[in-house]
Amino acid sequence: MGKLIVKKFGGTSVADAERIEAVADNVEAEIQKGNKVTVVLSAMGSSTDDLIELAKEINPEPDLREYDALVSTGEQISVALLAMALLKRGIKGKSYTAYQLGIKTNSSHSRARILDVEVSKITSELDEGVVPVITGFQGMNEVGDITTLGRGGSDTTGVALAVALNADECQIYTDVDGVFTTDPRVCSKARLLKNVSFEEMLELSGSGAKVLQLRAVEYASKFNLPLRVLSSFKKGEGTLVQEEKNIMERPIVSGISSIDSEAKLTIRGVPDIPGVAAKILSPISEAGIEVDVIVQNISAENNTDFTFTVDKNDAKKAEDILQKTSQTLGGGSIEVDDDIAKISIVGRGMRAHAGVASKMFQALAKHEINISMITTSEIKISVVIKKEEMKKAVQALHDAFDLDKELDT
Ligand code: ADP
Ligand code: ASP
Ligand code: MG
Numbered sequence: 001m002g003k004l005i006v007k008k009f010g011g012t013s014v015a016d017a018e019r020i021e022a023v024a025d026n027v028e029a030e031i032q033k034g035n036k037v038t039v040v041l042s043a044m045g046s047s048t049d050d051l052i053e054l055a056k057e058i059n060p061e062p063d064l065r066e067y068d069a070l071v072s073t074g075e076q077i078s079v080a081l082l083a084m085a086l087l088k089r090g091i092k093g094k095s096y097t098a099y100q101l102g103i104k105t106n107s108s109h110s111r112a113r114i115l116d117v118e119v120s121k122i123t124s125e126l127d128e129g130v131v132p133v134i135t136g137f138q139g140m141n142e143v144g145d146i147t148t149l150g151r152g153g154s155d156t157t158g159v160a161l162a163v164a165l166n167a168d169e170c171q172i173y174t175d176v177d178g179v180f181t182t183d184p185r186v187c188s189k190a191r192l193l194k195n196v197s198f199e200e201m202l203e204l205s206g207s208g209a210k211v212l213q214l215r216a217v218e219y220a221s222k223f224n225l226p227l228r229v230l231s232s233f234k235k236g237e238g239t240l241v242q243e244e245k246n247i248m249e250r251p252i253v254s255g256i257s258s259i260d261s262e263a264k265l266t267i268r269g270v271p272d273i274p275g276v277a278a279k280i281l282s283p284i285s286e287a288g289i290e291v292d293v294i295v296q297n298i299s300a301e302n303n304t305d306f307t308f309t310v311d312k313n314d315a316k317k318a319e320d321i322l323q324k325t326s327q328t329l330g331g332g333s334i335e336v337d338d339d340i341a342k343i344s345i346v347g348r349g350m351r352a353h354a355g356v357a358s359k360m361f362q363a364l365a366k367h368e369i370n371i372s373m374i375t376t377s378e379i380k381i382s383v384v385i386k387k388e389e390m391k392k393a394v395q396a397l398h399d400a401f402d403l404d405k406e407l408d409t
Pocket of ligand 3: 010152155210211212213
């Protein structure tokens with residue numbers, strides 16, 4: 001009996017008519033093998049970016065219900081075009097929006113979470129020999145408003161559908177050959193990984209490797225659904241993201257991620273007394289702003305500086321909140337720096353090895369890269385540095401941990 005395969009294609013993979021025809025060829029080849037296919041698509045090329053730009057021309061902080069109504073339209077275009085390309089090949093392609101299928105989410109517009117996927121419609125279509133082509137990135141909330149799942153959210157739609165359909169495989173097609181040791185666009189020595197554990201992929205995606213959306217990895221890990229990340233441009237096995245127990249390779253550091261999308265905010269001279277960190281951060285989180293790296297310095301004369309990073313898009317709002325907090329706390333000036341980058345090294349092998357952090361810091365020191373913040377988890381070490389040094393830092397760390405060399409295990 002044939003398999004059921006969910007295939008998700010990203011923006012570059014459906015960027016123009018030619019790429020859409022290539023996706024149709026991919027689906028046709030799969031069907032010829034006797035398999036059933038459900039497709040999830042992103043919007044064409046950079047069309048989501050263009051829609052966001054347009055919204056911001058009207059209002060730099062658009063109403064989020066309307067933002068979702070707007071940005072969800074990108075995916076409607078690509079699914080209809082692919083369905084046409086399939087029909088041209090004699091395949092019963094049929095486009096569906098998340099709304100038509102009832103992909104239910106919570107009401108957090110622009111960053112909604114999937115709550116439930118109703119698959120009876122898709123299953124009956126599959127039984128009829130139809131290839132459902134479904135909009136990624138979007139859902140509907142309990143009052144029937146359109147929601148979106150955050151940037152990169154089509155990955156999560158693909159995974160959620162594969163789980164709900166109990167698919168045999170979930171393939172995530174993108175514009176690189178799979179998951180690399182680091183972003184191949186940042187470091188030319190990046191090496192394609194055959195396998196990555198869920199645990200490492202969670203840390204890599206969580207620290208900025210946008211090849212898979214974090215929630216997609218969380219979802220796949222929760223339901224133990226292996227994901228294959230592969231290129232829609234050339235043939236290859238790509239990368240299998242799966243449970244650790246099936247993976248033999250255990251390097252100290254498996255991957256490096258880098259982002260320059262955060263800003264660093266500092267509030268100077270706040271009193272070093274219990275409760276101050278909560279007083280600074282509570283209003284920030286109440287405003288729905290996610291805080292990433294946090295550093296509080298040792299006090300001098302009972303005053304201390306408090307620094308944290310947030311997404312650049314939230315920096316202005318966070319700064320305004322901090323100004324108010326500073327007045328009530330009797331603190332000093334607020335500084336905002338958005339010329340920063342965060343580099344993270346990730347590896348399960350770190351658990352069993354001491355000295356990983358010092359090796360990282362030595363490698364950065366050797367290249368005269370100054371570290372302004374450090375944070376660690378069990379299998380990850382992140383540093384904040386100057387944005388202009390991001391590429392140099394990634395390359396230095398890639399070399400220091402020999403990531404271009406395959407481990408013989
Ligand atoms: P899609 O539109 O297919 O979803 P994305 O742009 O969201 O594609 O994700 C793919 C991109 O992720 C790649 O082009 C690459 O620049 C970036 N990337 C970041 N880190 C990695 C990594 N470790 N391995 C592969 N790609 C990475
Ligand atoms: N089109 C959406 C975005 O650009 C979703 C996705 O591509 O996964 O973020
Ligand atoms: Mg993506």
